[in-house]
Amino acid sequence: MQDVENRTPPSPSGDATDPLSFRDENEEINPAFVESVAEAIHAGDAERLRQQVEDFHESDLGDLLEALDPEDRPRLIELLGSAFDFAALTEVDDSVREEILEELETQTVVEGVRELDHDDAVYILEDLNEEAKAEILDQLPAVERIALQRALEYPEGSAGRRMQTELIAVPPFWTVGQTIDFMRDTEDLPDTFYEIFVIDPAGHLLGAVPLDRLLRSKRPITIExxxxxxxxxxEATEDQEEVARLFERYNLVSAAVVDESNRLVGVMMVDDIVDVLEEEADADIKALGGVKSDEELSDTIFYIQRSRFPWLFANMCTALVAANVINLFEESLERMVALAILMPIVASMGGNAGTQTMTVAVRALATRELGRANAWRIIRREAVVGVLNGVTFAVIMGLIAALWFQTAQIGLVIGLAMISVLFFAALGGIFVPLALNRFGVDPAVSSGPFVTSITDIVGFFSFLGIATLWFGL
Amino acid sequence: MQDVENRTPPSPSGDATDPLSFRDENEEINPAFVESVAEAIHAGDAERLRQQVEDFHESDLGDLLEALDPEDRPRLIELLGSAFDFAALTEVDDSVREEILEELETQTVVEGVRELDHDDAVYILEDLNEEAKAEILDQLPAVERIALQRALEYPEGSAGRRMQTELIAVPPFWTVGQTIDFMRDTEDLPDTFYEIFVIDPAGHLLGAVPLDRLLRSKRPITIExxxxxxxxxxEATEDQEEVARLFERYNLVSAAVVDESNRLVGVMMVDDIVDVLEEEADADIKALGGVKSDEELSDTIFYIQRSRFPWLFANMCTALVAANVINLFEESLERMVALAILMPIVASMGGNAGTQTMTVAVRALATRELGRANAWRIIRREAVVGVLNGVTFAVIMGLIAALWFQTAQIGLVIGLAMISVLFFAALGGIFVPLALNRFGVDPAVSSGPFVTSITDIVGFFSFLGIATLWFGL
Incomplete structure (x- = not known):
């Protein structure tokens, strides 16, 4: 998905917005431009359309597709014909891509996929159903078909799916001069590359030479x-997130992909890794907010409603448990209505403190900063922070409650409850993600409901329980 | 911060953990290894220490520093002397770096900074106080000092601070052959680079040539x-987050940095951009969870307690407002204790639904997917999803409440309240981030308390209000 030349240059900051430019000065898409593209589509004016999107980078072309009405998207592609770069389809939301591919003629898809780099072709094919996939693969030349089929056999989300197979590999006994001459004379080189690989006759990876080192070396020196x-x-079967962590940790721009017997099968590029890291961060943010990680801005209302339902349902269940805890103290509440007024404060403070700790823990687990080596230190730290904030808010809330209801006793009760709930919120916030992670469950997705249950139950139980004992209700 | 060679190779998956390796098979840090390093430090055994961390990548060295007890960290650096790569300090948490730099001899820091790439040196110097910064700069050679001072004059978080100044720039009339010979004959080239730049005699940027294109071109061809x-x-003053979005959108690996008159002043590299994107995602995740974005795993208990206090305090204030809403219905609660038992369910469902919408909106704003062009469509969509989920949960919760309290009427009341709160939660979840963003406030940091206030107030008010009217309380 590399392309360093063919794109609309970013408008230098400070420029006024050209009414016909695709992005305004804030890098936001210009609705007037989208409108004029839609007009060209409705008029079936392929020539005008071609002029409008000429020189568009695949990424801008993807953004333009998303900005159009769904029915205009396949029409734009058919109208542009061979001028449409199918790589743009790797830049749109999954649901948009699927919808477009369904509408397009198979022949259009076959021709578009043929022009693509291997990794982009895999990206577009992998989400299609088996039938559509087979139909397109069947019409591709044998070499491409076999390469794509092999890539599609690697597990979803593995390096084998994301790798580029276009690469340069030379034997170790070649000289720098031979290698440079080979590159000058070969037509069919990869679009972009940052290192060349060294392999033995059986294809085993022996080494790599970054391009800058190749350029700095004299011609007679051997590659070896x-x-x-x-x-x-x-390894080709390795998960893309693990690969991304490696790129991030060691500041890589490319890395060889090998099979289980160390044969070179492809190369991972940093631009794909940037996308993986963004997807991962996106998934964590959404999961913590109770949204499915595949939810996209372009999804339909019914898809979104269904996707948000499970989290709300889980929350309803924990809220019902909390309501049952409150129910235990029905009599106390009847005798002292102040308890009903104050109890949501205690639960809400616990919920927020628990979320704070949980957020830190989930993120540190995702970035591998939290592990065996420091888990106990972090647990102790969170527990102490919980007690310290508990005491602080015990004093503040205690004073407010005492003044509000004109009795020091209610202040004391809510203060004790506050210490208890903030302490257990801290423990829940760190233990729940650690435990889920240990059992192989994604802590970003599942921690929330557990932590909220704990803080709600502890919150209501300690406040109402302490009040019942204290006031002898 | 580039280094592709000098690092401990990742252990191939499936290997048993070597007791003396730095990372175990899960890429987690091995406590036994850290222990043995600590022993060498306590014994003052520089030779053994040097052997242990030999060939360590700067990133692993940084992780090792963080895993050690704080008092051992500066001792490791002093013991290693010139064998310690100061670039490792760019890989540790800010608080760890500041603590270490405070403890080290100025002379050690000066010598360490001198060996660094320009961007790493800026990264280490920028967080020091003015006095310490001046003391170190004074002892550097004039050329380096002036270059660093100029970089430090760019705004914090700008491209000028993060850029690398080591680069290759040639005139347009040079041939490919001349350029390659120049690179072969020059000792002092940048460590790693992916393109060479073309400038006029006054230093204005004319163009760029990716290395692969240079390698593929015949020697007599001119660069032009x-x-x-x-x-x-x-531009050098541009914010690093804007630059990161550009790299991400157009799949760049490096980009020229120019001053206001288009003179080439440096180059931004993708590995630094990966760090920026990670920091940004990190900040958003933490902000949404109510944690300050600069909170790090290595922070002290008191720092963390202070940093989490404001969010909890804001939450206490919104909870107090909600309590006042409940207080309006004191009499209703006294007459019908079922209301006190059920009301937290309504508020909690609203809070969660609001958080779902807010999470999607905040993330879409951060990635520039949500803008003028589609705001109204998303608002409408969220409102409809809110109503749909409202009706769904109205039915579910209505049935549960009716069965629990053996009266259909309470089911009807909670059902109506559920529709109202989920509708307003959806609107709040989308409008609050959009409004904050419009006024230049970071929606990730500030949306939470506003959305929770809205859902709490609407939740308690509609449930208790409808109940009071319905039952004539």
Whole structure:
């Protein structure tokens, strides 16, 4: 998905917005431009359309597709014909891509996929159903078909699916001069590359040479001498998130992808890794907010309603448990209505403190900062922070409650409850993600309901329980 | 911060953990290894220490520093002497770095900073207080001092602070051959680079040539012919997050940094951009969870307690407002204790539904997916989803409440309240972030308390209000 030339240059800051430019000065999409594209589509004016999106980077073309009405999207592609770069389909939401591919003629898809880099072709094919996938693969030339089929056999989300297979590999005994001449004389080189690989006759990876080192070396030197013989490598079956962490940790721009017997099968590029990291952060943010990670801005109302339902349902269940705890103290509430007024404060403070700790823990687990080596230190720290904030808010809330209801006793009761709930919120906030992670469950997705249950139950139980004992209700 | 060779290779998956390796098979830090490093430090055994961390990548060295007890960290650096790569300090939490720099001899810091790439040096210096910064700068050679001072004059978080100044720039009339010979003969080239730049005699940026294109071109061709004359460029004062979005959108690996008159001053590299994107995602996740974005796992208890206090305090204030709403219905609660038992369910459902919508909106604003062009469509969509989920949960909760309290009327009341709260939660969840964003306030940081206030107030008010009217309480 590399392309450094063919794009609309970002407008330099401070410029006034050209009414016909795709993005305004805030980098936001210009609705007037989208409107004029839609007009060209409705008029069936392929020539005008071609002029409008000429020189568009695949990413801008993707954004333009998303900004159009759904029925105009396949029409734009058919109208543009071979001028439409199918790589743009890798830049749109999954649901948009699926909808477009369904509408397009198979022949259009076949021709578009043929022009793509291997990794982009896999990206577009992998979400199609088996039938549509087979129909398109059947019409591709044998070499491409076999390469794509092999990539599609790797597990979803693995390096094998995301890798680029266009790469340069040379034998170790070649000289720098031979290698440079080979690159000058070969037509069919990858679009972009940052290192060349060194392999033995059986295709096993021996090393890698970054391009800058190749350029700096004199022509008679052999590759063997300048190659890095412990090149960065990942296995094709490895999960893309693990690969992304590696790129991030060691500041890589590309890495060799090898099969289980260390044969070079492809190369992972940093631009794909940037997308993986963004997807991952996106998924964590959404999961913590109770939204499914595949929810996209372009999804339909019914899809979204269904996707948000499970979290709300889980929350209703925990809220019902909390209501049952309150129910235990029915008599106390009847005798002292102040308890009903104050109890949501205690539960809400617990919920928020628990969420704070949980957020830190979930994120630290995702970035591998939290592990065996420091878990106990972090648990102790959170517990102490919980007690300290508990005491602080016990004093503040205690004073407010005492003044409000004109009795020091209610202040004392809510103060004690506050310490208890903030302490258990801290413990729940750290133990729940750690435990889920240990059992192989994604803590970002599942921690929320557990932590809320704990804080609600502890909150209501301690406040109403302490009040019942204290006032002898 | 580039280094592709000098690192401990990741252990191939499936290997048993070597007791003396730094990371175990899950990529987690091995406590036994950290322990043995600590022993060498306590014994003052520089030789053994050097052997242990030999060939460590700066990133692993940074992780090792963080895993050690705070008092051992500066001792490791002093013991290693020139064998310690100061770039490791760019890989640790800010608080850890500040603590270490405070403890080290100025002379050690000066020597360490001198060995660094420009961008790493800026990264380490920028957080020091003015006095410490001046003391270190004074002892650096004039050329380096002036370059660093100029970088430090750019605004915090700008491209000028993060850029690398080591780069290759050639005149447009040079040939490919001349350029390659120049690179072969020059000792002092940047560590890693992916393109060379083309400038005029006054230093204005004319173009760029990716290394692979340079390698593929014949020696007599002039640079002018093969250069891309609309190279990717950013202004030095531009915010690093804007630059990161550009890299992400257009899949860049490097981009020229220019001053206001288009003179080439540096280059931004993708590995730094990966760090920026991670920091940004981190900040959003933490902000949504009510944690300050600069909170780090290594912070002290008191720092964390203070940093979490404001959010909890804001939450207490909104909870008090909600309590006052409940207080309006004191008499109704006294007459019908079932209301006190059920009311937290209504508020909690609203809070969760509001958080769902808010999470989607905040994230879409951060990634620039949500803008003028589609705001109204998303608002309408969320409102409809709110009503649909409202009706669904009205039926479910209505049935449960009716069965629990053996009266259909309470089911009807909670059902109506549920529709009202989920509708307003959806509107609040989308309008609050959009409004904050419009007024230039970071929606990730500030949306939470507003949305919770809205859902609490609407939740308690509609449930208790409808009940009071219905039952004539």
């Amino acid at each position: 001498v300048i190659m890095n013989d412990e090149p960065d490598r990942v | 012919v093969i250069m891309n004359d609309e190279p990717d460029r950013v």
